[in-house]
Amino acid sequence: MKPGSPEWDLVKSQVREALEEYGCFEALFDPILELRKAVLGALQEVFDLPLQTKKLCVSDKPFRGYSCPPSGVLQSMTVDDAHIAENIEQCLTTGLWPQGNISFRYIKLWHLFTQLASELEKTILKMILESFGLGKYMDELTDIANYQLRIIKYEKPKANKQTIGIPAHCSDTNMLILLYQNEVNGLEIQNKDGEWMNTKWMNTKFSPNYFIVIIGECLSIWLNGRLSSPYHRVMMKGNEDRYSLALFATVSGGYMVKFPTELVDDKNPMLFKPHDHEEFLNYLSSQVAKGVVKSGDLISHLKTYCAV
Numbered sequence: 001m002k003p004g005s006p007e008w009d010l011v012k013s014q015v016r017e018a019l020e021e022y023g024c025f026e027a028l029f030d031p032i033l034e035l036r037k038a039v040l041g042a043l044q045e046v047f048d049l050p051l052q053t054k055k056l057c058v059s060d061k062p063f064r065g066y067s068c069p070p071s072g073v074l075q076s077m078t079v080d081d082a083h084i085a086e087n088i089e090q091c092l093t094t095g096l097w098p099q100g101n102i103s104f105r106y107i108k109l110w111h112l113f114t115q116l117a118s119e120l121e122k123t124i125l126k127m128i129l130e131s132f133g134l135g136k137y138m139d140e141l142t143d144i145a146n147y148q149l150r151i152i153k154y155e156k157p158k159a160n161k162q163t164i165g166i167p168a169h170c171s172d173t174n175m176l177i178l179l180y181q182n183e184v185n186g187l188e189i190q191n192k193d194g195e196w197m198n199t200k201w202m203n204t205k206f207s208p209n210y211f212i213v214i215i216g217e218c219l220s221i222w223l224n225g226r227l228s229s230p231y232h233r234v235m236m237k238g239n240e241d242r243y244s245l246a247l248f249a250t251v252s253g254g255y256m257v258k259f260p261t262e263l264v265d266d267k268n269p270m271l272f273k274p275h276d277h278e279e280f281l282n283y284l285s286s287q288v289a290k291g292v293v294k295s296g297d298l299i300s301h302l303k304t305y306c307a308v
C-alpha cells in the first residue's frame with residue numbers, strides 16, 4: 001500500500017475510526033504467515049525449558065527478562081530493542097543456551113518477527129499521525145522507537161474452569177501494541193459501554209494472518225488524550241495453552257515524550273506534562289516493589305504520573 005494512494009487513505013480513515021471507537025482493531029498481514037509455524041513452535045520449546053533456565057533471562061531494566069507472576073497462569077519473556085538481533089541473542093544465548101547451537105534459529109526467527117511486525121507498526125503509526133495532520137513527526141518518532149518483544153504463555157485452566165490469564169488493564173505504557181497468537185483465543189477488550197468483547201467479536205473465524213493492534217498509554221499521552229487506551233484482559237478456557245507474541249512499540253529512554261503544540265489550543269488545554277519514559281518505568285517498578293502498585297490495578301499509572 002502506497003502512502004497517499006486512495007487505498008491508503010481509506011485504510012487510514014478506518015484505522016482512525018476504529019481507534020476512536022474501540023482503541024483497537026484487527027490488521028490482516030499476510031507476510032507473517034511464512035513465520036507462523038516456526039515462531040509459535042519456538043515459543044513452545046522455550047517455555048518447556050526448566051524454570052531455573054528460564055529465570056536466567058534477566059535484564060537490569062524493569063519489566064524486561066523472564067517473569068512469572070504468582071498466579072502461575074502466565075509466563076513471559078521480554079527483550080528490549082528486539083529489532084537489534086544482538087539483544088535477542090544476549091537474552092537467549094547468555095541466559096538460556098550458553099552453548100549456542102539451538103538458540104541461533106530462535107534469534108533469527110524472533111528478529112524476523114520483530115522486523116515484520118515493526119514494519120506493520122510503522123505503517124499504522126504513520127496513518128495515525130497523518131490522520132491528525134501530524135505526519136511531520138513520523139521521522140522523530142521512528143528515530144527514538146524501541147521495539148520490545150514479549151513472548152507469553154498462558155496455561156490452560158485446571159479442571160476446565162475459566163481462569164484469568166492477565167487481569168483487566170489499560171496501562172500498557174507504550175505507543176502501540178501488536179499482538180499475534182496461536183489458535184487459542186482469550187483476549188477480551190472492553191468497549192465504551194463497559195462490555196467485554198472477545199476476539200470472536202472481532203473475527204468470527206480465527207485467522208492466522210492477523211494482528212490485534214491496541215493503542216498504548218504513551219501514544220494517548222503524546223496525542224494529548226485525543227485517543228484512549230482500552231481496558232483489556234486475557235481469559236483462559238478450554239483445554240489448550242495459549243501462546244502470544246506482543247510487540248510493544250515504545251520510546252527509548254532519554255527522549256522526552258511531549259505532545260505536539262498543534263494539539264493544544266483554547267478548547268484543548270495541555271493535559272499531560274512531558275516525561276522521560278524510562279524514568280517513569282523505574283518509578284513504576286519501585287512502586288510495584290513497595291506494593292503500592294499491584295497487578296490488576298485499574299488505573300493508568302502513566303496518566304497519573306504525567307497529569308498536570
Ligand SMILES: O=C(O)CCC(=O)C(=O)O
Binds near residue numbers: 166172187244
Ligand atoms: O496475550 C495477549 O493477547 C495480551 C497481552 C497483553 O495485554 C499484555 O501483555 O499487556
Ligand SMILES: [Fe+2]
Binds near residue numbers: 169172232
Ligand atoms: Fe496489555
